[in-house]
Amino acid sequence: MPDFLRPVDRLVTPEGVAPRASRDLLRAIVCGERYVVSRSLLHFERIERPAGELDQRIRNAVKLAARTRAPYNNPGLDIHWSTRHALVWSWDQDRLQQMGLKPGAWIRPEPMMTAYRDLEDGFHLRQLRDGYEGFVIQNQDLVASRFWRHEPSVLDLEMFQRSCRTTHDDASRQSLDSLSLLRAETEKWASRLTPLQISLIGLLVLGVPLLYQAGIYLRLNLELQGSRQELTAVVQESATQFEALRTYQNNLAQLEEYSDVLNLVHPLLPAAELAETAQTIGGELSRFRVTQNGVEAELRAPDSSDPAEIVRLVEASQSMTGVSISRTRAQNMWAITAELETPAVIDGNSR
Structure with missing residues (x-):
């Protein structure tokens, strides 16, 4: 889960409640505030779950048994359902309220911040913020847990391990299905x-x-x-x-x-002939204009073109008469003026 969607955790120790950082105020309002109660303020019980489906009747029975076994007058409970047992963490509700916790606050036992299912079976000892916790894992379930304020001696550890020996007849009990576990955790989460x-x-x-x-x-x-x-x-x-x-x-x-x-040829005919002439010599027809007396045009020729060839091609036009061709001041540019031929002359030449 991204950090900005996680609730704000505040540690609760015998000395009091850790202050919340000012930067976490908005996240506490949106995502909630969770009080992590240290192990020294907790009591652990492992209660056998009655046979049958995990319904409200079984939940109430386990909760009543947990309140009876808790060493407090007004215990707070955090029940976790394993496959065959209920793991119950309890604390003194009156003491936490004196520290400033409001009734109904979201409380999380410090040991449950670590996934017990990821540990191997057997005895484990770990150091916490305010002491040491010894616990036993069997079939990926927490069997027993004990807290010492100071590092326990070898004798303390041996006595604890002897006191929490369990039989292996749990395998004969029907395990709780994953759907029931998920439903129980969802209801607990929704209640907060x-x-x-x-x-x-x-x-x-x-x-x-x-x-x-x-x-x-x-x-x-x-x-x-x-x-x-x-x-x-x-x-x-x-x-x-x-x-x-x-x-x-x-x-x-x-x-x-x-x-x-x-009675003159169409002006576009000499334009087409001049354009064809320009294409023949590799040049281009730069300007063409129809005047009152004929047409005027400018033809740009490449450097390698022969002037005599240009004159011959232009004068061979059948749609123009009185053709005059001369160089202009621009390089390789030829100025052409001519009169339009009559259609009768063109028809006679074509015959």
Whole structure:
């Protein structure tokens, strides 16, 4: 679990409750505050679980037995269900309230902060903050636990191990299924939730799907807006192309009308011939203009072109008469002026 989702742990020792860091205030409000009670303030009991399904009747029976065995007048209990037993940690509720803990505070025994199931079977001794704990693991379950304020002697350890010897007939008992264990832990966890945490969980459960749907809606809107922009651009481009085509058709019709009235060839014919000439010599037609008396053009030729060849190709045009060709001030640029030939002359030459 990420650290920002973990509850804030505050250690409770015989000296008092450890202060909470100022930076953990927000996390304590959102995720809760957990009081870790040191081993010196705890009492451990291992109670056999009655046979049958782990229902409310068995829970109440084990809780009553745990209160009876606890060495306190007003014990607080933390019950953990193993496969065949109930592991009960108890503490003096009145003493913790005198230290400042409120009734119903989230209390976690210090030894349970370590996973006993990860340890090998047998006797273990470990040093805690305020003393030493000796405990025995059997079949991955905690069998017994004892606390010493000072390091125990060899005799203390031997007496403890002899006192907590257990028989091995537990295997004949029906173990608690994983679903019942999960249900018991879930109910214990749910009982610790505050109204604020319940509201935050509800907001999270409802808010995440709503945010997901809002994200999908926003993405679809952005895609729709992008498609509309692309469609608008296509329409505008099509309109521009259509307008250019219509302008070309109008100009073409006007030129054809002028050609018929003036009895001259279509002005685009010499333009096509000059463009073909430029392509033949590897140059380009830089400018072409229709004048009242004919046409004017500028042709750019490559450096390696032969001027005589350019003159021959231009003068061989059938759509122009009175062709005049000369160099301009620009390098490799030729100026061409000519009059338009009549259609009758072109038809006669073609025959």
